[in-house]
Amino acid sequence: MVAIQLRSIGMHVRMLSHEAAPLVVGYRPGRSPRTLLLYHHYDTAPPGPWRDWSHEPFQIAERSGYLFGRGVVAGKGPLAAHIQALHTLIQEDGDLPCGVRIIAEGHGMSGSSDLGDLIRIHRELFAADACLASQGERDSHGAPLCYSGAKGWLQVRLHVQGGPYPLAAGMASILRNPLWRLTWALGCIKGDDEDIRIEGFYDSVEGPSRAENALLRLIRIDEAGRLQAWQSKEFLFGMSGAALVRAESTLPTCNLSAISCEPHADLAFIPASASAIIDFQLVPNQRPEVVFDLLGRHLRERGFTDVMVERMPGGYPATHIPPETPFVQQVATTGAILYGSTLHTVPAGPLSIPLQIFAEQLAIPCTSVGLSRPDSAIYGPDERVPFEDLTRHAALLSELLLRFA
Numbered sequence: 001m002v003a004i005q006l007r008s009i010g011m012h013v014r015m016l017s018h019e020a021a022p023l024v025v026g027y028r029p030g031r032s033p034r035t036l037l038l039y040h041h042y043d044t045a046p047p048g049p050w051r052d053w054s055h056e057p058f059q060i061a062e063r064s065g066y067l068f069g070r071g072v073v074a075g076k077g078p079l080a081a082h083i084q085a086l087h088t089l090i091q092e093d094g095d096l097p098c099g100v101r102i103i104a105e106g107h108g109m110s111g112s113s114d115l116g117d118l119i120r121i122h123r124e125l126f127a128a129d130a131c132l133a134s135q136g137e138r139d140s141h142g143a144p145l146c147y148s149g150a151k152g153w154l155q156v157r158l159h160v161q162g163g164p165y166p167l168a169a170g171m172a173s174i175l176r177n178p179l180w181r182l183t184w185a186l187g188c189i190k191g192d193d194e195d196i197r198i199e200g201f202y203d204s205v206e207g208p209s210r211a212e213n214a215l216l217r218l219i220r221i222d223e224a225g226r227l228q229a230w231q232s233k234e235f236l237f238g239m240s241g242a243a244l245v246r247a248e249s250t251l252p253t254c255n256l257s258a259i260s261c262e263p264h265a266d267l268a269f270i271p272a273s274a275s276a277i278i279d280f281q282l283v284p285n286q287r288p289e290v291v292f293d294l295l296g297r298h299l300r301e302r303g304f305t306d307v308m309v310e311r312m313p314g315g316y317p318a319t320h321i322p323p324e325t326p327f328v329q330q331v332a333t334t335g336a337i338l339y340g341s342t343l344h345t346v347p348a349g350p351l352s353i354p355l356q357i358f359a360e361q362l363a364i365p366c367t368s369v370g371l372s373r374p375d376s377a378i379y380g381p382d383e384r385v386p387f388e389d390l391t392r393h394a395a396l397l398s399e400l401l402l403r404f405a
Helices: 002-008 076-093 115-121 169-173 178-187 210-217 223-229 241-250 288-301 326-339 355-362 387-404
Strands: 012-016 023-028 030-041 061-063 066-068 096-105 130-133 152-161 253-262 273-282 307-311 366-369 384-386
Touching: 002 012, 002 023, 002 076, 030 076, 030 355, 030 387, 066 387, 076 096, 076 387, 096 387, 115 355, 130 355, 130 387, 152 178, 152 288, 178 253, 178 273, 178 307, 210 241, 273 288, 288 307, 326 366, 326 387, 355 366, 384 387
Parallel strands: 030 096, 030 130, 130 366
Antiparallel strands: 012 023, 023 096, 061 066, 066 384, 152 273, 152 307, 253 273
16 A cells, blocks of 8 residues: 555655565655655554544544544654655646655564665665654644654563463462562562663663753653643653653663463463563663673573573664754754744654664664654554644655755
């Protein structure tokens, strides 16, 4: 479907093999020799129970000025807006002001596995002068933030194997329970004070520069809107204001997203095995492979030799582009046409995008401007986006292309 849409606006399209989710690459030259690369992904979060939705999650619904459907904010919505922007420019002017490459991958929300390898093999298909992504939050006035960096990504599975099948609960006095072993292992990775206890985890972390701190202090986010939409009483440690912005933008994370045991039942028994999924959002100077090795060593040194540590597919380092980079400033100032003032520039954010792969392999500046609002529900039921936000997202690209050319 993505390839069909790109061909409909005259793009040359290649589909690079990636099992069931190919990487789609489209290109159309323009009047200027310069080329802008637009990064998108077409995979989405699982919809969850359909009964929680007001309509079928994979069918677009419109009401009260909003579009509803899985992916309208994260993935398909921004991609459709950019395709529409290019279609309008071609209709009005007969061509694009500069060359445009669109890549859309199917593993953007799970670590972008093989993206780096595909770029190395087919480098000529990705040649560009700059890269723009479509992920990110908005400030308290509803204007999108302009990210000059993004956190890295690492996802790990911990697994503890017990017996070949479940055993009677009464044997817990003489046998190790895989689920308890997993729980204790998790407890030595992160404490209830939110400190990540992996030895060496913070050694390479550097705080933001004085200039970046100044930028962070200018940003105001919709704290009340977040707490209301997320049904939370407060943020960690009662943070607010600049401290909250700094924490979500510059601190690495260790997040536990799933725990399971086999078999899953409400009966009393010793499970045969237990697993957990942990993801890390990394900051500049932290490398996924280094953090993975540190985690394994940390567990072994604390006696958890029975805990198997498996790196999940994908992962990449953080992206750090100086906020004063001309392309970043060009994107931020272009926003003034639509939002009345220059977009606030954020050195990083609470999001993982594989921009470092483009910055490193193609040696180009990268930035991201997204659509998320506190109530967007990217992972929940009734994911939604104001129709005006999509319209402005398309208009921002149109204005940027004219300036970029």
